[in-house]
Amino acid sequence: MTPTDQFQTLQPRPIPNGSAWAALVSAGIGALGFGILTDLSECSARAAKLLLWYRPAGSLSGVAAGAILFWIAAWAVLQMMWKNRRLEHQRTLLAVIIALSLAALVSTFPPFYELLGG
Numbered sequence: 001m002t003p004t005d006q007f008q009t010l011q012p013r014p015i016p017n018g019s020a021w022a023a024l025v026s027a028g029i030g031a032l033g034f035g036i037l038t039d040l041s042e043c044s045a046r047a048a049k050l051l052l053w054y055r056p057a058g059s060l061s062g063v064a065a066g067a068i069l070f071w072i073a074a075w076a077v078l079q080m081m082w083k084n085r086r087l088e089h090q091r092t093l094l095a096v097i098i099a100l101s102l103a104a105l106v107s108t109f110p111p112f113y114e115l116l117g118g
Contacts, residue, residue, distance in 0.1 A: 018082025021093050026078055028100030030071025035107030037063040042113040 040047040041059040051062025087093065106112055 014086040016084050016086050018085040018087055019079060021087050021090075022075060022078035022082045024097055025093060025100075026071055026075035028097045028104070029074040030067050031104035032100045032107070033070030034063060034067035035104040037066045038108050039113045039116055042110075043116045 037051065041051045041063055042048070048059040051059040051066065053065060054061035
């Protein structure tokens, strides 16, 4: 076996991409968390009172902080699950991220949460 034969039989190792996808999917989850908490604070006086963490900012302080907590928790869990993996279903993951982002965008519009009773 010649040295060139040895190099021809080596297969390149796939580069893990799980950490990048964990960051992207968790951003979508955090955005959706922001939308859900916005809807809750607008539709329920009790939820708005619970989300009042800093009086000058109103319930937006709790909504923003809660969304950040959703994002960090999702990122931590997904990072632990995917950090050394090569995820192959990239189109599916991209579709999930787009769906989460669109749901977050729609849920923060006043006509949407007025439909829910806000």
